[in-house]
Amino acid sequence: MKSKTGGKFAIIVITAYLLLPLFLTLVYSLFTEWMDVLPEGFTLRYYAEIFGDRIFWASLARTVVISFIPVVITAAVLLLAMYAVALYMPALDKYLQIICTIPYAIQGIILPVSVLSLYAGAPWPFSNRIVMLVLTYCVVILPYMYQGIKNSLVSVDALRLVEAAEMLGADKFYAFFRIIVPCMLSGVVIASMLSIALIFGDFVIVNTIGGSYYSTAQMYLLKKMFISGQLTSAVIMVLFVVTLLISAAVFCFKSKAETSAGEVKK
Amino acid sequence: MKDSKKLYLAALVPFALIALLFELLPVAATVVRSFTAEGGGLTLGHYAAVFGKRLYRTALVNSLWVSILSSLIGLFVAFWGAKAYKSAGSKLRNLFLSVLNMTSNFSGIPLAFSYIILFGNVGVMVMFGKNHGIDALASFNIYSIWGLLLCYVYFQIPLATLLLIPAFDGLKKEWREAVALLGGGEAVYWFKVGLPNLLPSILGTFSVLFANAVAAYATAYALMQNNFALLPIKISEQFIGDVVQRREFGSALAVVLMLLMTATIWINDKILKMRTKKAK
Numbered sequence: 001m002k003s004k005t006g007g008k009f010a011i012i013v014i015t016a017y018l019l020l021p022l023f024l025t026l027v028y029s030l031f032t033e034w035m036d037v038l039p040e041g042f043t044l045r046y047y048a049e050i051f052g053d054r055i056f057w058a059s060l061a062r063t064v065v066i067s068f069i070p071v072v073i074t075a076a077v078l079l080l081a082m083y084a085v086a087l088y089m090p091a092l093d094k095y096l097q098i099i100c101t102i103p104y105a106i107q108g109i110i111l112p113v114s115v116l117s118l119y120a121g122a123p124w125p126f127s128n129r130i131v132m133l134v135l136t137y138c139v140v141i142l143p144y145m146y147q148g149i150k151n152s153l154v155s156v157d158a159l160r161l162v163e164a165a166e167m168l169g170a171d172k173f174y175a176f177f178r179i180i181v182p183c184m185l186s187g188v189v190i191a192s193m194l195s196i197a198l199i200f201g202d203f204v205i206v207n208t209i210g211g212s213y214y215s216t217a218q219m220y221l222l223k224k225m226f227i228s229g230q231l232t233s234a235v236i237m238v239l240f241v242v243t244l245l246i247s248a249a250v251f252c253f254k255s256k257a258e259t260s261a262g263e264v265k266k
Numbered sequence: 267m268k269d270s271k272k273l274y275l276a277a278l279v280p281f282a283l284i285a286l287l288f289e290l291l292p293v294a295a296t297v298v299r300s301f302t303a304e305g306g307g308l309t310l311g312h313y314a315a316v317f318g319k320r321l322y323r324t325a326l327v328n329s330l331w332v333s334i335l336s337s338l339i340g341l342f343v344a345f346w347g348a349k350a351y352k353s354a355g356s357k358l359r360n361l362f363l364s365v366l367n368m369t370s371n372f373s374g375i376p377l378a379f380s381y382i383i384l385f386g387n388v389g390v391m392v393m394f395g396k397n398h399g400i401d402a403l404a405s406f407n408i409y410s411i412w413g414l415l416l417c418y419v420y421f422q423i424p425l426a427t428l429l430l431i432p433a434f435d436g437l438k439k440e441w442r443e444a445v446a447l448l449g450g451g452e453a454v455y456w457f458k459v460g461l462p463n464l465l466p467s468i469l470g471t472f473s474v475l476f477a478n479a480v481a482a483y484a485t486a487y488a489l490m491q492n493n494f495a496l497l498p499i500k501i502s503e504q505f506i507g508d509v510v511q512r513r514e515f516g517s518a519l520a521v522v523l524m525l526l527m528t529a530t531i532w533i534n535d536k537i538l539k540m541r542t543k544k545a546k
Binding site: 142 | 273274275277278280281282284285287288289290291292293295296299343346347349350351352353354358361362365366367368369371372373374375376377379380381382383384390393420423424427477481482483484487488498501502504505506513516517520523524527528531
């Protein structure tokens with residue numbers, strides 16, 4: 001009994017600690033002045049200002065575009081590679097896994113500076129900053145996408161499904177992309193959404209490679225930081241809500257996938 | 267038969283191209299560049315400078331210090347959080363889990379800024395401390411390594427807790443009962459049974475946390491721009507920005523960071539393997 005109340009206390013303290021900065025940022029964005037315990041001068045004008053700013057919408061749109069394209073490319077490319085490796089060359093899976101884990105060891109600043117210094121003076125299309133940015137993101141999300149696809153490949157028992165399909169007269173390519181991939185869809189979508197959230201919150205890569213060529217919401221945020229605290233808080237809240245919506249979508253999709261999987265098993 | 271063989275090989279090409287051109291080649295080029303003198307030719311001079319010049323040694327030490335300490339504090343809090351999660355009711359569990367998931371997205375520039383609101387020069391906590399005579403709050407400087415540590419601890423806690431919670435599932439109720447039957451109390455259970463069983467997960471979590479912190483850039487940059495000696499910041503400085511760019515030297519710094527992260531992953535892997543061998 002004692003440990004139970006202690007546990008409750010621990011959870012409440014950690015929850016409060018984690019929510020405090022978020023809550024204060026929200027309060028800060030809604031008041032004009034805050035010099036003592038209570039803030040003063042409630043206003044929504046900072047939000048109005050952001051939503052009226054065309055540069056904000058443009059940066060947000062750029063962020064959304066750059067978050068989706070690499071995920072779609074990586075999902076397609078990995079599914080193709082998995083098809084070849086899982087069905088024809090299972091011995092290669094070890095190397096596929098290593099290649100997909102390396103980005104984890106070169107996360108943060110290392111990969112973008114490496115890409116930038118290798119291709120900055122290279123011929124088109126490599127020297128194009130947007131091409132560089134998109135393909136660097138493709139590499140960054142590899143570990144998450146690989147794990148997601150691999151897990152679903154195992155959980156749908158792909159090899160036996162393909163065998164069964166072959167016995168019924170389908171070829172491997174058809175079996176993989178028309179039967180296995182639709183079965184794995186929920187796993188792939190969950191991994192994709194996590195990757196989208198990851199890119200959405202990225203600053204280091206876009207700041208290194210994108211620079212002034214491709215200004216996203218995170219860079220808009222940094223610029224506002226030197227202008228107005230309240231405005232910055234409002235931008236943070238808006239971006240945070242967008243990230244939450246992405247995670248909420250993942251969560252809904254996950255529980256939906258789990259219940260439908262449970263029904264099938266029953 | 268021949269055609270289908272060609273077909274599946276073709277399916278590997280796009281992946282191989284992306285991995286080669288944007289993962290393996292850039293990293294290999296960085297390693298080679300780190301051994302290249304600025305005018306051409308081989309040299310170890312950049313590495314000598316990394317460890318020999320005080321500024322860069324400080325950056326390395328600061329990075330290690332803030333990463334190790336924030337990982338340890340994060341682990342400590344996460345241990346209590348995950349332990350509490352196990353014993354909590356389902357309603358509290360769901361609340362805790364959604365708060366952890368939600369706040370694990372809160373890092374980088376937004377996190378740094380909200381700590382500036384709290385502890386900056388005219389931050390809420392600092393003003394509160396000044397108005398009410400609480401010196402520790404009034405004089406806290408967020409633009410320092412302690413401020414950085416405060417921010418890093420914040421993003422480590424949700425991540426560490428989310429990683430540790432599944433490990434607690436491995437602890438069986440019967441073990442605790444067995445310890446109690448043999449006359450052991452709570453402390454005996456944790457030190458002799460609980461913690462040794464959690465050890466691989468704790469070490470694994472530590473390695474993720476350390477890599478996460480040592481590579482982090484956005485939080486420190488938002489807090490202090492380039493005015494702080496931290497490895498990722500010093501690396502970025504050599505490639506972009508206003509200072510004179512020294513890509514060869516920057517590459518050596520990047521290789522050092524890369525080695526740090528690889529070593530962390532490698533050690534963790536070795537410990538896990540030793541453990542599974544023992545279990546067998």
